[in-house]
Amino acid sequence: xxxxxxxxxxxxxxxxxxxxxxxxxxxxxxxxxxxxxxxxxxxxxxxxxxxxxxxxxxxxxxxxxxxxxxxxxxxxxxxxxxxxxxxxxxxxxxxxxxxxxxxxxxxxxxxxxxxxxxxxxxxxxxxxxxxxxxxxxxxxxxxxxxxxxxxxxxxxxx
Amino acid sequence: xxxxxxxxxxxxxxxxxxxxxxxxxxxxxxxxxxxxxxxxxxxxxxxxxxxxxxxxxxxxxxxxxxxxxxxxxxxxxxxxxxxxxxxxxxxxxx
Numbered sequence: 643x644x645x646x647x648x649x650x651x652x653x654x655x656x657x658x659x660x661x662x663x664x665x666x667x668x669x670x671x672x673x674x675x676x677x678x679x680x681x682x683x684x685x686x687x688x689x690x691x692x693x694x695x696x697x698x699x700x701x702x703x704x705x706x707x708x709x710x711x712x713x714x715x716x717x718x719x720x721x722x723x724x725x726x727x728x729x730x731x732x733x734x735x736x737x738x739x740x741x742x743x744x745x746x747x748x749x750x751x752x753x754x755x756x757x758x759x760x761x762x763x764x765x766x767x768x769x770x771x772x773x774x775x776x777x778x779x780x781x782x783x784x785x786x787x788x789x790x791x792x793x794x795x796x797x798x799x800x
Numbered sequence: 801x802x803x804x805x806x807x808x809x810x811x812x813x814x815x816x817x818x819x820x821x822x823x824x825x826x827x828x829x830x831x832x833x834x835x836x837x838x839x840x841x842x843x844x845x846x847x848x849x850x851x852x853x854x855x856x857x858x859x860x861x862x863x864x865x866x867x868x869x870x871x872x873x874x875x876x877x878x879x880x881x882x883x884x885x886x887x888x889x890x891x892x893x894x
Binding site for chain 1: 808809811812813814815816817818820821824827828831832835
């Protein structure tokens with residue numbers, strides 16, 4: 643569950659492996675603080691999602707910084723992780739890769755709602771529990787995410 | 801528009817679940833062992849730092865006490881001199 647979720651966020655087997663390890667280390671150290679207000683599966687989902695979003699933000703910051711350094715002194719140090727999602731069939735790889743990369747640019751909550759719904763196949767009620775919001779809010783996030791995604795994909799084609 | 805939406809949803813829905821690599825569990829166990837080793841080392845550094853602070857504090861207190869004692873002694877000598885009293889421990893005068 644954790645590995646697949648990480649893969650859907652990070653699109654790289656290597657990154658997903660590292661993140662899965664981080665998740666279980668965090669779970670091990672913080673299990674004493676788990677108050678049982680939600681199911682343990684929900685709690686683990688949340689930890690995974692938070693770590694994934696942190697990693698994405700960190701990578702985006704590093705890329706921005708490396709771009710600045712390139713502009714100032716022609717030095718580029720950060721290469722984005724290669725897209726490597728073994729769950730995507732070869733014939734659909736190009737199109738799916740494009741969609742997943744655009745999803746990664748969405749705001750964190752929209753990204754999460756879309757991944758949990760469209761890829762993980764969770765119900766809106768389950769997503770609401772994981773994200774600690776109500777079902778209406780999930781619907782709104784999904785609607786905005788899909789609209790934004792369509793616009794971005796159209797702009798790419800245009 | 802609906803076709804595009806269906807297309808996106810279809811593509812995303814076709815992403816399959818993947819088995820985690822078999823060695824991942826071993827790596828997780830190794831990471832957990834590493835973090836557990838780090839914790840005792842941190843505690844020993846903390847204890848060592850505390851011991852150093854305690855020793856330094858004691859040295860400071862001892863030095864302060866010595867300063868106070870010498871200033872008390874000086875005060876007493878001054879008082880004795882002003883009263884024309886003998887400041888020496890000698891009982892017999894030469």
